[in-house]
Amino acid sequence: MAELATLWIVRHGESTANVAASAAEESGSELIDVTHRDPDVPLSPTGEDQARATGRWLAELPEARRPDVAIMSPYLRAVRTAELALDGTGIPVSRDERLRDRELGILDGLTGHGVRRRYPEEATRRDRLGKFYYRPPGGESWTDVALRLRALLGDLRRDHEDRRVLLFGHDALVFLTRYLVEGLTEDELMALTRRYVIANCSVTGWSADGDGRLRPDVFNDVGHLQAQGATPTREDEVHAEPV
Structure with a gap:
């Protein structure tokens, strides 16, 4: 089967919605103070610094390790992260x-407290179905996201065989890429989501082994942010792990 030489996925830098969501959860608010629609949420100043630091890390990779191509989510926070990180690289x-x-x-725009207060029946249904299969009305389950990501990975393997591919996306996409590439079970995936928060501008990656299969290299790594002098967000400081 066709396989990539290397695959990375980078979560976008800290966004203004990340900052607002943390503040809302800490204050016990029901609503997250965000006026943009989700695709239009911009990076915070810290997020822009993180994206530039990711770019310096990319620029320092040896030629044999640099990505051949990059693909990004169309959401502004991911687009801006990619633009800043790839500036001057020619990728x-x-x-x-x-x-x-x-x-x-x-459930968009609600904190966990807000969901329980405004839609208690949905909170109950989510508890019964579990995080993996629960689909909020008008939204997606994790399995829905896995289906579109599975299709993307199939296209990447076909179109970029033996090449190095860099993705820019979102936290759920990082977890689900591990799920698909490594063949995890639902229980294994959910254990990861309970243990880790995917850090802004963290790097998760896989490289092909001698049999041409992708094997994990690194998960949720923010060492490049610290090395490049960027300020990790609070959640970044404790959740990076080599694989």
């Missing part, structure tokens, strides 16, 4: 809507 980049963030439907 061609394109957009693919299959890398967009998970759609939350009627």
